[in-house]
Amino acid sequence: MLHRPLRRRRAGHHQRTGPTDPSPPARRRRERGSVSLLLATALVFAALAGYGVARLGATAARAAAAQAAADASALAGAEDGRPGAEAVARRNGAELVSFLQDHLDVQVTVVRQGHRATARARWLPRGVTG
16 A cells, blocks of 8 residues: 655645535535625614614604793793693693692693693792892
């Protein structure tokens, strides 16, 4: 029996043989489409994140609109009483759910698009500062 002389391998070069280590063309065939899958997953996560940010923004805008309606209603209530507060709340698309008056101070609570907001105001007659 003849023996073949052993060949030295160059550093960094590995021999690829056997079923567990496919040749480069076979590996490319097996991995085809993996970039598409990663891209689709990234797009789904980006869409979900965008949806979440949009929902948070819309909620914050509705809460701010409810607070603006409460502020305006409190100012109107300080000058014109409960009828003024109710009228301003209605014009701002809100419902007046609470009106408390303690001499010159007024506190109102309104609900607008499911958001509850409270505001206070003090009536000062014209010409009075302080």
